[in-house]
Amino acid sequence: MFFGEYSYKVDEKGRVPLPPKFRRELKEGVILAKGMGEKCIAIYSIAEWKRLSDSLAAKAVTPANLRKLNRAIFGSAFSASFDGQGRITLPYSLREHAGIADTAIVVGANNRIELWSEDQWKPEKTSAEEQASQIIESFGV
Amino acid sequence: MFFGEYSYKVDEKGRVPLPPKFRRELKEGVILAKGMGEKCIAIYSIAEWKRLSDSLAAKAVTPANLRKLNRAIFGSAFSASFDGQGRITLPYSLREHAGIADTAIVVGANNRIELWSEDQWKPEKTSAEEQASQIIESFGV
DNA sequence: CCCCAATTCCCCACTTTTCCCCACAATCCT
DNA sequence: AGGATTGTGGGGAAAAGTGGGGAATTGGGG
Numbered sequence: 001m002f003f004g005e006y007s008y009k010v011d012e013k014g015r016v017p018l019p020p021k022f023r024r025e026l027k028e029g030v031i032l033a034k035g036m037g038e039k040c041i042a043i044y045s046i047a048e049w050k051r052l053s054d055s056l057a058a059k060a061v062t063p064a065n066l067r068k069l070n071r072a073i074f075g076s077a078f079s080a081s082f083d084g085q086g087r088i089t090l091p092y093s094l095r096e097h098a099g100i101a102d103t104a105i106v107v108g109a110n111n112r113i114e115l116w117s118e119d120q121w122k123p124e125k126t127s128a129e130e131q132a133s134q135i136i137e138s139f140g141v
Numbered sequence: 142m143f144f145g146e147y148s149y150k151v152d153e154k155g156r157v158p159l160p161p162k163f164r165r166e167l168k169e170g171v172i173l174a175k176g177m178g179e180k181c182i183a184i185y186s187i188a189e190w191k192r193l194s195d196s197l198a199a200k201a202v203t204p205a206n207l208r209k210l211n212r213a214i215f216g217s218a219f220s221a222s223f224d225g226q227g228r229i230t231l232p233y234s235l236r237e238h239a240g241i242a243d244t245a246i247v248v249g250a251n252n253r254i255e256l257w258s259e260d261q262w263k264p265e266k267t268s269a270e271e272q273a274s275q276i277i278e279s280f281g282v
Numbered sequence: 283c284c285c286c287a288a289t290t291c292c293c294c295a296c297t298t299t300t301c302c303c304c305a306c307a308a309t310c311c312t
Numbered sequence: 313a314g315g316a317t318t319g320t321g322g323g324g325a326a327a328a329g330t331g332g333g334g335a336a337t338t339g340g341g342g
Contacts, residue, residue: 003172003215005234009330013290017329021220037205084293086328108218109211110194124212132213133177135200150320154300158319225303227318 002108007118009103014095015087016104018043022113029081030088033073034097039120041090041098043113049077090115143249148259150244155236156228157245159184163254170222171229174214175238180261182231182239184254190218231256 002022010016018026031049035042044052053073060066080088090100099117107114107121116124143163151157159167172190176183185193194214201207221229231241240258248255248262257265 001215003218003220004232005216011331013332015330020328038208083291085330087330089290107212107216109208110198110215112211114212124209125216128209128213128216129175129177131206131209132197135197135210136177139200152321154322156320161318224301226320228320230300 001110002113003110004108006106007103008106010090010095010100011102014090014092015083016090016106016115017085017087018082018106018113020086022106022108023082023086026082029079032078032080032088032090032094034076034094035114038114038124039098039117041094041100041115043115044111046079048111142251143254145249147247148244149247151231151236151241152243155231155233156224157231157247157256158226158228159223159247159254161227163247163249164223164227167223170220173219173221173229173231173235175217175235176255177213179255179265180239180258181265182235182241182256184256185252189252 002025004019004021006019008017026045028046031044031046033042033044033049056069056073057066060069076094078091078094080090082088095101098115099120100115101117103118105116105118105121107116143166145160145162147160149157167186169187172185172187174183174185174190197214198207198210201210217235219232219235221231223229236242239256240261241256242258244259246257246259246262248257
């Protein structure tokens with residue numbers, strides 16, 4: 001389970017550290033993927049990635065459908081592992097998709113870690129918090 | 142279950158003690174979160190946090206909705222544990238959100254502990270007491 | 283086929299922050 | 313009154329954040 005919000009520098013080589021608490025759950029490496037629907041990078045543990053892609057594949061009804069799905073899912077996914085300093089290297093295509101230049105906001109989101117550019121994260125954060133407090137108000141959690 | 146109101150110093154490192162009575166229920170550590178809607182820090186036991194986040198996540202209707210909700214819930218949460226002196230360290234972002242500088246008011250609120258700055262707490266306290274007495278009146282407890 | 287350039291990967295180094303331990307004064311309980 | 317617990321402060325060791333260098337690898341061009 002991942003939580004918390006952190007800010008890290010991305011160096012010229014596209015390397016970014018993850019919080020130590022996250023690393024401890026990800027010793028065997030990670031899968032990087034485009035954030036589906038959002039302009040961010042999604043990071044999964046290997047196990048979680050398998051679970052996700054399996055459950056997605058099970059939903060494909062026709063073979064053509066499945067091939068297309070596989071292309072979308074696996075085509076934008078990369079595996080990565082940590083260097084001695086606890087950093088992973090972000091492929092250029094993903095950095096570009098998320099608009100990440102020299103600073104990355106690392107957000108724990110339960111079963112997933114997300115990387116955002118500062119500019120994209122600010123509005124997303126406020127709108128997410130608005131939605132959450134609306135739900136709290138109306139359902140009285 | 143948490144009761145009472147206490148006042149503690151927050152030192153330069155952002156550490157704050159919790160009342161011994163609270164600590165005894167929280168030996169396995171705590172989850173710190175933003176008080177949604179209020180300018181305070183909310184503290185939960187691990188078990189209570191899981192219960193809350195699960196019941197919130199259950200309210201999401203679409204996958205995009207759930208992703209956003211997870212961002213708000215998990216993104217603003219941090220885990221913390223006690224040092225040998227019974228203190229926890231408050232992340233800077235949470236201290237800032239609550240406006241806590243060198244003094245924290247610790248308030249027991251049933252399933253939750255809240256940390257307030259002195260300035261924010263005073264008006265909140267009076268308005269909470271007013272509302273409480275109104276509610277009690279109208280329900281005739 | 284060989285060589286060179288560009289990239290990737292791994293290691294090293296430095297600075298800052300965090301974490302854990304120790305210390306002392308005040309308070310509470312017996 | 314005395315011992316144990318609690319509130320508060322600080323120091324030092326360890327870890328984390330950041331930056332860079334050089335060997336290994338890859339790909340393309342001569």
